Amino acid sequence: MSDWRLRNQEMYLKNKVLILKDYKNRTTSTDHDHCEFCFDKFSEKEQDIQRGYCTEDNYYWICPGCYEDFKELFQWC
Numbered sequence: 001m002s003d004w005r006l007r008n009q010e011m012y013l014k015n016k017v018l019i020l021k022d023y024k025n026r027t028t029s030t031d032h033d034h035c036e037f038c039f040d041k042f043s044e045k046e047q048d049i050q051r052g053y054c055t056e057d058n059y060y061w062i063c064p065g066c067y068e069d070f071k072e073l074f075q076w077c
């Protein structure tokens, strides 16, 4: 599979447990994050993505579109 969004994320995202949650409910103190694949911005602002999938530590965020595209490849639970 070849896609511009893939840059060896399997090193840290393969087989991870991902949680669907609202960005405002994150446990980290950052005010924004970017999708690990397409770089779309997550924040609490209206123009940004406000809901998506994150790792259990809330450190990595993945937008719904990328989640759908890569869930089989990465075997997310």
Ligand SMILES: [Zn+2]
Pocket (backbone or CB within 6 Å): 035, 036, 037, 038, 039, 040, 062, 063, 064, 065, 066, 067
């Ligand atoms: Zn994305």
